[in-house]
Amino acid sequence: MSEIQARDPFDSITKGCFVILPGEPRLIDGTESVETLKLRVKEYERTWSEMKNRIDSLLANINKFSIESIVNFVTNAYNDTSNFQNLNLPYCELPTALVFAGINIPDHDVLFKQVARTLQQNGHAVATLRSADCSNLKNTIGHMIEQLMNTQKDYEKDEDEDEGIDERIVFSKRAKGGSRLPKYDMQLLAGWYEHMYQTARCNDNGSRLVVIIQDFECFDPKLLEDLVLICSEYRERLPMVFLIGIATTIEILHDTLPKSTLSLLRMEKFSLLQPDQCFNALVNEVIIEESKGIKLGLAPFKYLTDTYLLLNYSISSYVSKLQYAVMHHYYANPLSFLSNINREEAQARLYLLTDEHLEIIRMQTSFRKFVEACLPNYQEVVKLLKDNNYLRSLIPGFIEEMQLYQKKFSVAFNFIYIIQKSLNEPSMRKQKYYLYFMALQETNGLCESDYVKSVVLHLRKLDCMKLREIVIACKEYLSQRIDDIIELTEAMSLLENFAEKLSSNDDSECELEREQAMLSIGERLVRSRAKAARNKTNSTNDTKLSKDVVGFFEALFRDNLRHYSSITLHELIYYDTVHLLKKAFNAQPREALQTALGQPNHYIRCDCCLEDQSAVDEILSTQNDTCILYKLYLEFGRLINLYDWFVAFKHVLDKAGPIEMNEAQYPLRNRYS
Amino acid sequence: MNFAQELALLYPGRSSQISTLIELIGQPTDASPPVIFVYGHSSLGKTTIIKHIFTQLLSATHYAFINCVECHTESLLFEHALNQFAGITPSFENNFCNWVKCGDVNEFIVRLRECWTDDNARYLILDRAERLRDMSPTLLPALMNLPALSCKDLKELRYLASLLFPIYLLPVKEGTMNRSEHGKLAKNIQQYFKLAMDKLYLRDISSSEWIKHASEIENNQNGQSLTSRRIEVPYYTKFLLIAAFLASYNPPRLDQRYFVKSNEGRVTKRKRKSNKAEKSNGKPRQQLLGPKSFPIERMLAIFYSILPERIEGTVDIHMQVNIILNNLTFTNPNNVDNRTLRDSKV
Incomplete structure (x- = not known):
């Protein structure tokens, strides 16, 4: 093979293959040391694999439930026939799962592979048919039979090698006598299935023959009609189950297939992957919550969100864009090896900081802001700008501060999310990604935005019951995170305090009402006067309390929802360029x-x-x-x-x-x- | 001498065709082939023989003789046919009225059933049937399938009955109603009937789901939640669909007027005049003539002009066009903009 390739003259551009070896991409005009270069590569790999794992498990989880229910359906497809026997339906209905997979077709391959794999693990034989492979009935059935028999062989091999070999011998023997069945003859499948299960497995088989029709819309309807008809004829002998992937709605089914075919299918519906939910979960998990390594700045976040929502609804393209951004961050930013360090690693890495690195740090705009803030202290400024060792010693502090900022930010951000969700104001309700987008957009910090101001305003108007619900929800959220952020213990105790007070107020009111219900009218009148007086004191108490609560939230937001650009050396973590992404993906x-x-x-x-x-x-x-x-x-x-x-x-x-x-x-x- | 031989004497040289036809028709109660196609050059006696056979063999209301040249629109055709089946001739006495007004195939089938009072077969004879090709493209296939459309599907009936019967029996089993209270039982099953016709007939819910949920469907709209029909499409794709619709329904010559943003007043005035003239000619509006095919470039141009903001024509847009082409063939036949899109590709 290699010889042939070597001899290829590459006389045309389209045939030739150009490999451009960039050498070692050393930054800082090529003076970067090899160690930091390798560290950047390592950091990239670590960050990305971590991110990738999170994304994968998230996507798997989102679809887990529906995939499980599909598997259940397939497994039980023929078990409940006893129900029908006394009904005696005139049609031989084929169990069919309609899988609504959303409009984003390019992602379907992965999705259906996942479904197929899960089905195979449960011992079913699976054939996946794509319209591209199925131009006519002959090769459609050929494909189907081949895949069904192959998957089973693989499955067989895992268990006992010998039996698999026996199969082949049987087939080859049969080939010698008489004319061999063509590859696309259903009798072949029927015979094979009977041989495999009725004899070898002594009737114990939960295994079904699953045919996945991945892109229903692209199939020739005539072909599908015939396929369904044939399979329903064989229903008595073969436990076939259809799985039809539909990108649009069920009407397409009524539109393309005639009534006679539809009546042969017993359809149940499953929907996978609603684009909205999926996207929200992904952004929340990977972009908002993730606090290690890289974070996306405003421009890339907006770009990624826009392309997803406006253009394609494609998770896979979103993920690859994200990967590109991560890659570029570690490739082009000489300081990126500092982005993800903990206390133990810090010292070792700080040694690797050369004078050039420190110069670059001094050139960052956030550092300039920091220096300007120190201006009254002239000595300090000189030290910062001239003394390399001093600057080096400050860096771990910067990084820790940034990490703390991120954690606190995420807590405060989630509080806002919780509050706006429980407000009784539809106009205030925002998706999480949109809230985050606002947070990135407001350079003065989210707290200064009109939106958060009006959230606080609404919060003021709430009665104690509502306020209590919110406080409890926030408290619960914080209690999950408190181990991570010890700095917020004070806020936690305050919240607990508020919750207690609010609920005690509430209880007394409830008791009052209960008492009142049991009294006679005359007494009620007397009591209600007394109650009005008590209410007055109560209400002043309430207003004071609610004022406190709102004040607490306001202060929390102000402290923690600052814009990322106000943090010194945010350039280490926040990735803020978008033109390369656009060039690569648009x-x-x-x-x-x-x-x-x-x-x-x-x-x-x-x-x-x-x-x-x-x-x-x-x-x-x-x-x-x-x-x-x-x-x-x-x-x-x-x-x-x-x-x-x-x-x-x-x-x-x-x-x-x-x-x-x-x-x-x-x-x-x-x-x- | 039987009827066939008599005819053969009248029309020499046609005896084999005559006997075949008579065999095919058989007795009035017999089922005959759904479509009989009589073919031959002009003036060979097709119309004459057929007319003769039918007038002799069947009573007048069992067949309708339609001349497709005369009945050049769908409604003419259907109304003529129904008049003949119902035995009504528009005359002075009945104020020159048709038996019933009928505009499309569905209505035709309904009316047909109304006047179908016995078990005898009905024949619709279409003379000069080649003219049918010039009428609506759906008419000929519909007429070919007429027996299937008008006939009741026994299998379907059995299917529905077997699924509905257990529910019908339920009150008896529970002891709330008596076996002989047919009226009550029928009333009880009524609500399920409607549901069954809506959902089961279309297979919106499968038989197994039906069995599982029948009891629940009773009190709520569970059936609706089972079939939520929503399709989520990215923002720009919606605009692409709108552009496709506009491109298919608007005549290309008006594109400039509608979609070019800076327009000189004079030009529009003149165009409006010409538009008026067009209306007075009695031509139907373009939008009513149904979708037309269009080049994809035109659709993209409209797409970019209707967008509220400027975007770059990236590969994503082309991907979406592709997805629309392959998948979003919309179900509403009045809304087949994508079918025309596909035409433009071919």
């Missing part, structure tokens, strides 16, 4: 084609065309034939006379040197066509 095929045809040297960089940079529009004879033709085409009007086009083409080529008409005509024509 491919513009049309523009690229136009450039390639109009200015081929932009891509080819050949010597012959580079000479004259100024005249872009000039048609050079050295350019590719297609480019010449394209440029000529642009020069013509709406209609092109083919002969004129040809003559003009020849004229351009003649510029390089006259071509003898007789000699050149034939090859020229060839080139032209």
